[in-house]
Amino acid sequence: xxxxxxxxxxxxxxxxxxxxxxxxxxxxxxxxxxxxxxxxxxxxxxxxxxxxxxxxxxxxxxxxxxxxxxxxxxxxxxxxxxxxxxxxxxxxxxxxxxxxxxxxxxxxxxxxxxxxxxxxxxxxxxxxxxxxxxxxxxxxxxxxxxxxxxxxxxxxxxxxxxxxxxxxxxxxxxxxxxxxxxxxxxxxxxxxxxxxxxxxxxxxxxxxxxxxxxxxxxxxxxxxxxxxxxxxxxxxxxxxxxxxxxxxxxxxxxxxxxxxxxxxxxxxxxxxxxxxxxxxxxxxxxxxxxxxxxxxxxxxxxxxxxxxxxxxxxxxxxxxxxxxxxxxxx
Amino acid sequence: xxxxxxxxxxxxxxxxxxxxxxxxxxxxxxxxxxxxxxxxxxxx
Numbered sequence: 002x003x004x005x006x007x008x009x010x011x012x013x014x015x016x017x018x019x020x021x022x023x024x025x026x027x028x029x030x031x032x033x034x035x036x037x038x039x040x041x042x043x044x045x046x047x048x049x050x051x052x053x054x055x056x057x058x059x060x061x062x063x064x065x066x067x068x069x070x071x072x073x074x075x076x077x078x079x080x081x082x083x084x085x086x087x088x089x090x091x092x093x094x095x096x097x098x099x100x101x102x103x104x105x106x107x108x109x110x111x112x113x114x115x116x117x118x119x120x121x122x123x124x125x126x127x128x129x130x131x132x133x134x135x136x137x138x139x140x141x142x143x144x145x146x147x148x149x150x151x152x153x154x155x156x157x158x159x160x161x162x163x164x165x166x167x168x169x170x171x172x173x174x175x176x177x178x179x180x181x182x183x184x185x186x187x188x189x190x191x192x193x194x195x196x197x198x199x200x201x202x203x204x205x206x207x208x209x210x211x212x213x214x215x216x217x218x219x220x221x222x223x224x225x226x227x228x229x230x231x232x233x234x235x236x237x238x239x240x241x242x243x244x245x246x247x248x249x250x251x252x253x254x255x256x257x258x259x260x261x262x263x264x265x266x267x268x269x270x271x272x273x274x275x276x277x278x279x280x281x282x283x284x285x286x287x288x289x290x291x292x293x294x295x296x297x298x299x300x301x302x303x304x305x306x307x308x309x310x311x312x313x314x315x316x317x318x319x320x321x322x323x324x325x326x327x328x329x330x331x
Numbered sequence: 332x333x334x335x336x337x338x339x340x341x342x343x344x345x346x347x348x349x350x351x352x353x354x355x356x357x358x359x360x361x362x363x364x365x366x367x368x369x370x371x372x373x374x375x
Contacts, residue, residue: 015341038360096367
């Protein structure tokens with residue numbers, strides 16, 4: 002009976018011990034993935050910003066500029082790309098819609114971002130674009146990989162269509178979460194005019210015809226929760242200028258937009274709550290379950306060995322039985 | 332020999348369990364019918 006129990010315990014111990022690495026290195030990359038059908042909106046605001054008045058072509062102070070950023074997972078496109086990519090893929094169709102204080106559109110830039118659902122590496126496929134222009138992204142955008150490390154990452158900048166490092170700037174606590182701070186500075190760079198201009202009748206081609214060019218510079222900062230790789234807060238010191246050409250009436254440059262863009266408070270609270278929930282799920286796969294099963298496996302193994310040792314222990318001599326008297330034959 | 336069989340059974344059970352969990356995966360779902368926003372939403 003003891004031997005059977007020790008064998009059952011041994012099987013359980015091996016099962017638990019094997020589960021620990023299998024969960025961490027086999028199940029985790031297959032289960033921790035960005036859902037392909039995710040739909041997410043984010044609102045950012047720049048208070049007391051500077052915005053170009055296209056009527057007068059002069060910069061003016063405005064109380065608020067709002068940026069609405071939507072990310073929509075395109076499941077059908079992801080499935081189609083997965084067939085050739087041979088790995089789980091997420092396709093995000095996004096729109097950055099900028100709205101002035103009067104509610105009118107300032108700019109809108111659509112993007113298609115295709116990436117590996119677990120590792121966050123960009124996947125290159127037809128349709129990858131920024132504002133209708135085909136691009137080939139290197140590095141990450143919007144989200145960091147699961148189990149983010151304290152190092153610099155390559156980050157894609159949609160305005161310049163280039164990738165440059167986003168630097169790790171330290172660790173801090175943000176609303177009860179440990180976060181890594183990342184910062185990227187994009188120096189003044191000549192960028193394309195958005196395909197959709199705020200004034201009807203003006204197109205990027207007509208602006209280009211005047212010789213006026215658009216320049217952009219930004220400092221972007223993200224507070225990233227390292228287990229999920231999700232930014233819980235982001236801000237950008239964003240500046241845009243129009244330079245040269247006949248459109249500016251002899252001036253060398255005019256500010257098209259300047260502002261300190263920050264996430265709106267209700268969206269910060271929502272994102273933090275969501276990330277806290279998802280963080281627990283990721284930790285269950287990477288830490289709680291593997292450590293728990295390993296912690297259970299070792300005592301089970303010890304118990305099994307103990308039972309086995311007791312079953313093998315030699316027993317003492319059996320008590321002597323009184324001898325029966327031999328039959329006497331007469 | 333019996334100990335070896337017991338250990339192999341435990342290992343097989345662990346593999347079966349993890350393979351089953353991984354095979355379940357995550358539901359891929361459907362593309363949201365919600366449009367890409369061109370208005371400022373009130374709350375998330």
